[in-house]
Amino acid sequence: MLVVSNSIAAQGIITGRVLDEHMQPIHFANVVLLNHIDSTFIQGTITQDDGSFTIRTEQHTGILKVSSIGYAIIFMDVQQGDMGNIRMHPEIQTLGTVIVKGYRPQFKMGSDGMIINVQHSLLKQAGTADDILSQLPLITGNNGNFTVFGKGRPLIYINNRKIYNTQELSQLKSSDIKEVTIITNPGVQYGSSAQSVILIKTIKQEGEGLSLSSYSFANISRKFSAVETIDFKYKHNQFELFSNFRIHSLHNKQYFEFEQTMQGNHFIRETGRDTIFNNGDKQVRGQLGLNYNIGKDHSFGIAYSITKSLHDVVNSTSAIDISLDNTSEELLRMKNYHTSYHSPDHEIDAYYMGKIGKLDINFNNTYIRNRLVQNDSKEENSNTSGARVIDVDNITINKMLASKVIFTYPIMKGKLSFGSEYTDAQSKGTNTNAQQIFSNTDTKIKEQNLASFAEYILPLSNFQVRAGLRYEHVVSDYYSKGVWQQESSRRYSEWFPNFSLSWNKNKWQAQLSYSTKTSRPSYRSLSSWMQYDNRYEYQGGNPLLQPAKIRTLELTATKSWIMFMIGYKNTKNQVAYVMHPYEDDIFIKTYDNIDRIQSLYASLTASPKFGFYQPMYEVRVSKQFLDDEAYGKEQSLNHPLLFIRMNNRFLIQSDFTVSVNFSYTSQYASTVSIYKAGGALDVSVYKSFFKNKLICYFWGRDLLQTQKRRYTMYGINSAFTTRQDMDTRSFSIGIRYNFNTTRSKFKGTGTGNEEKTRLQ
Structure with missing residues (x-):
């Protein structure tokens, strides 16, 4: 019609x-x-x-x-x-x-990446945005901690607004999401460090007045946890006022077993068991914002978010047997008390979107300030050396101010986007050990990044060409106890090209892309913090880390409900968590650069519909190529990965669905570690009442307790093997109530997004 x-x-x-x-x-x-x-x-x-x-x-x-x-x-x-x-x-x-009535396929190639249709699938009944992402192809993770296959941790946007606190994902209803776009070759406007981006777009909601949505969540594993969120919204004509509030109290209990060998002045072997209690991560978060539209061509808005920890305590006990040169040396019994306290974290985002003639303008500003205080107290009892106490206090203060403007203008048959981004970030940290086992540190990192970028998109019949170029000039100054350190300070002036060629004909779609990216170390890994684990082992940062340079070539193709991807990645100066000698018989786990890692990866996903049965089958394979004799020596670190996932969704009634999901991961190597095989069996149930005003969810996760974390990390003259029971089997229930609900119109994208990630 x-x-x-x-x-x-x-x-x-x-x-x-x-x-x-x-x-x-x-x-x-x-x-x-x-x-x-x-x-x-x-x-x-x-x-x-x-x-x-x-x-x-x-x-x-x-x-x-x-x-x-x-x-x-x-x-x-x-x-x-x-x-x-x-x-x-x-x-x-x-x-x-x-x-037979056709349906819009779940996968579709857009100009940026793969688009997953949510509204026309059972994904809209998943629960929250967090639940949707955990079920999408190429994405692994949950509870706001996600990775994209072959690309690491993504930037996540909701309606063009970059989210800094991933708790927002558990506040967004799955039924309000129109589609999710997974971008594995982000354009130059996203920054030089963005290897992947997830764009969440909500449906357009009509209606005015006051709306309310509340969500209550309870989880039982070895401990009990609870989350409560409330969203308010008021709309009148072109004006919108919105706010939300969240409080959570999370608890768990974990068991670790480990064995560690270190060749220093002596051959040291440690075997032990840790019991870790998370006695309460209690946190509150609030957000208040407004949007205003001036006609159809101009809009602006501002949002303020505040997050505060009420109580975050982790207690653990350890029993460690230590031998020197294969002779039993001593027995250690340790108790650790760790507290983490956030003074209020503040974030302010403001945006303006407008159109003057054919010129589109998108302007964003972001300010962030946070302060984290961590206290670590250990009681160490040895059968040979007696008892002692080790106290380490760490204070980190981060600040960031960033602005970004993007202009878009049609030229000939295509569209030109160009703009600039400026970021001013500062991270200050102190690390104090009262017993002076290692030196106290007082460091500050000040970094300024000025970037310019341009991108042109040209449609040509069934093809579309996208070419972009980004230039960044970075000045990073490192201070120790107020004195500028030349060796740890950095100056970069780099170009980052990006290119893609898309093709679309009938039900076939394909995209070939190339990009050059960087991965800059986090401010924490660059600082001089130190942590005492036991008398033979420390942890700490590395101010001498270099940024990684990443080149990627990738091909993606879709046809209706089938998606295929294959890619090659070459990483220079890969940052990895490693272990090496510190002094005498003491070893340190820290961050270091690995000269080069190459990797091949491929995935195949199918998501058909068979009446009431709507499954998703996914297979991933990848293999890294690491040739570094310093790590592993006689052990190969090139084991390939095989990942299989089968999500089985059953539509019992329009308001009643059941899902049974299975995943398996083979043994594989990642940087200098080899991970053992594992898997998980999950179930979920969705039921709505009173025309979706009341919705109930039930989840059972890792029912067979097979999602263990087992790996061996190979260091220089050392190896660390661990078997971790992460308390993954759990049963949860969620209840949502909706009253006259509408979605926020906030259109800001946020800025300084790379620096936000590094400040975490």
């Missing part, structure tokens, strides 16, 4: 807007202008995020072909002007006497 408004003459331009059957925009739909006489190709484009398109042509009339996977193709006579709203409907096929 087709809905077309009255045409408005516009010399040389054909415009319009493509919508689905629910009047929601369809972006990345193909719009092609054909010759009236012989249907030959004249010009083509794809729709933007709001469904709009523009075709510039000298032809006064022609045939417009509009297509999008899962929808019936539309042909219509056009002339120069505004075609208004073009409404598409799902494709319907007849097989004998059976009518």
